[in-house]
Amino acid sequence: MPVETKRLYLRPVVASDADALFRIYGDPATNTFNPSGPYPDLHHAETVLKRWIHHREQHGFGNWAISLSDTPTRIIGFGGLSILSYDGITINNLGYRFATEAWGKGLATEFAEGALKYGFNALKLPEIAAVVRGNHLASQKVLEKSGLKYVRDIHDVKNAPPSLLYSITQKEWLKEQNG
Template structure:
């Protein structure tokens, strides 16, 4: 499933995206808030991409390559809406990573808003969540601009730092759409 926003083109990931996936997720700058760190190798990225492709058959969920409409041949990031278990909670997880040269341009917010609208309208979801690490103020700002609300801090048994848990319900999103229209 492909879809667009005002500046972005989102398309499902394909096996040929592995080099771009490693370039973005293997970059220490994009993974500075991920306690697992950057992807260690191209083979590791291949395994992740293979996993994404295996789970892309679930209706309403998946990972997308993010491209600019004006340059649909260059992947600038990856994002997705995926069912996950995070610290014992079953969630519809919104996640994304952009190459650093595309930070600060409003693209993550545009991506998040587009995917949330798709998730509630076409995906028929009742709630979407996102988890971030404390101190990741840029992602927190994106989530807040998209309408997410901080729910709680969740201990993460795998890593020393907790996670910040944000949610947005379909009812909250609909109410914000009405407020935006006024």
């Protein structure tokens, strides 16, 4: 089911999103803070989409293709909620990546806030977390504006500096929403 925020339209990913996924995730600029680097080819994007679609089928939630509400066929990013394990812990992970043309407009924060609302209200998740590289200050700011708090460092990438784990519980989120 699609989810809408003030400016964004979020719909579940489908196999035909592979070109858009590769356009965004294959761009070196969008991978500045990603130790794995950009997607190498379209086949890799297709494989990731299959995994994302399987996650949604298995768990009832997952990643969305993100577009502006007034141009719903033009994908500007991908993101969502998924169950992931990092450094020995399993989390309800909030993740996102936007095309460079969408940067600097507050869209990532709007997306994160919408995903939290969906995760806590519709899915009734008890907690939502996110993992961000220590030098990715813009993404840390998005998480903090959305209400997530730094919890601890996690060692999720071999031979790399630790990432930062951010989290918010449903109870904390409801308290922030109410006042």
